Amino acid sequence: MKHKYIDNFNPHVETLNRGHEDFLCKFHSENFAFDSFIRQEAFSYVNDGEGVTRLVFDKIDENHKNLIAFYTLAATSIPFISRIKINNNEGKIRGIRARFKKEYDEKICGISAIEIKMFAVDKNYQDMFYKMKEYDMPVSAWVFQSILNEIIGMSNESIGAKAVFLHSVREAEDFYRKNNLVFIEKNMVPLHSDDDELSAMYFRLPDKKIDMCYDK
Amino acid sequence: MKHKKENANNKSEKKTKKKEDKNMAVLAKPSNKIVIISADKSKKFVKDFNNNNPSKKFLDSCKTAGELFKRGK
Numbered sequence: 001m002k003h004k005y006i007d008n009f010n011p012h013v014e015t016l017n018r019g020h021e022d023f024l025c026k027f028h029s030e031n032f033a034f035d036s037f038i039r040q041e042a043f044s045y046v047n048d049g050e051g052v053t054r055l056v057f058d059k060i061d062e063n064h065k066n067l068i069a070f071y072t073l074a075a076t077s078i079p080f081i082s083r084i085k086i087n088n089n090e091g092k093i094r095g096i097r098a099r100f101k102k103e104y105d106e107k108i109c110g111i112s113a114i115e116i117k118m119f120a121v122d123k124n125y126q127d128m129f130y131k132m133k134e135y136d137m138p139v140s141a142w143v144f145q146s147i148l149n150e151i152i153g154m155s156n157e158s159i160g161a162k163a164v165f166l167h168s169v170r171e172a173e174d175f176y177r178k179n180n181l182v183f184i185e186k187n188m189v190p191l192h193s194d195d196d197e198l199s200a201m202y203f204r205l206p207d208k209k210i211d212m213c214y215d216k
Numbered sequence: 217m218k219h220k221k222e223n224a225n226n227k228s229e230k231k232t233k234k235k236e237d238k239n240m241a242v243l244a245k246p247s248n249k250i251v252i253i254s255a256d257k258s259k260k261f262v263k264d265f266n267n268n269n270p271s272k273k274f275l276d277s278c279k280t281a282g283e284l285f286k287r288g289k
Contacts, residue, residue: 009284010287011285013285050246080261081258117244119243121243135280142281145277149281149282152275163265169244180274
């Protein structure tokens with residue numbers, strides 16, 4: 001299948017502010033919820049601590065630029081359970097085993113992560129490819145990998161994190177798999193679910209690992 | 217975890233599910249849930265996580281994307 005290519009691609013990122021409102025009206029992802037979010041909710045997201053939105057522009061010339069994508073980042077945590085067997089002596093001293101008949105001490109721990117809460121690309125840049133050096137990728141992949149690169153930098157310079165986390169719409173799962181994201185297994189049960197169609201996926205930030213105690 | 221009232225955004229997400237099936241422009245959206253990994257799955261999850269270090273090839277690709285964005289500033 002022959003792809004459409006963009007010859008000149010000069011992207012940069014700006015943090016959403018009120019000066020961008022004209023651009024927001026012209027952004028069309030062809031999804032009402034996302035277009036509504038960027039025009040109406042993104043500003044309150046910042047005020048409420050829900051997420052910070054960044055806009056991706058393609059510079060056409062000195063006086064013109066197109067809003068081609070946006071993404072919203074927030075701090076989060078992926079909880080998991082750490083489990084340590086209570087040894088006999090400790091159990092007796094603490095009285096835990098006697099009182100609670102507990103064999104294991106389980107604690108909920110968290111994997112620090114940056115969540116990509118929203119990510120949408122304008123319809124005019126859908127299925128558009130760009131080639132640079134030996135890399136020939138869709139524009140959406142260029143944008144997404146720049147987001148990962150940005151978060152990798154953040155995790156080394158400004159805020160600790162072990163992973164990137166997001167909820168993928170079904171149609172984008174392949175896209176994220178090709179961009180190195182991994183599914184969190186479905187039987188790792190969420191507390192509640194508003195939308196069973198979304199898949200939780202993560203990307204481990206390079207060289208960050210989890211030290212975990214888990215006794216059988 | 218703060219429970220949120222269902223808002224207009226969630227209602228509009230439900231209306232547009234069929235539309236979503238037809239285009240790739242929307243790639244991720246928030247969900248009012250916490251994923252918690254159960255005790256019996258935690259060990260496997262952590263082992264898989266620690267084995268999933270991204271490859272140098274992929275990281276180089278991400279770096280190149282970063283360079284592209286710096287160039288465009």
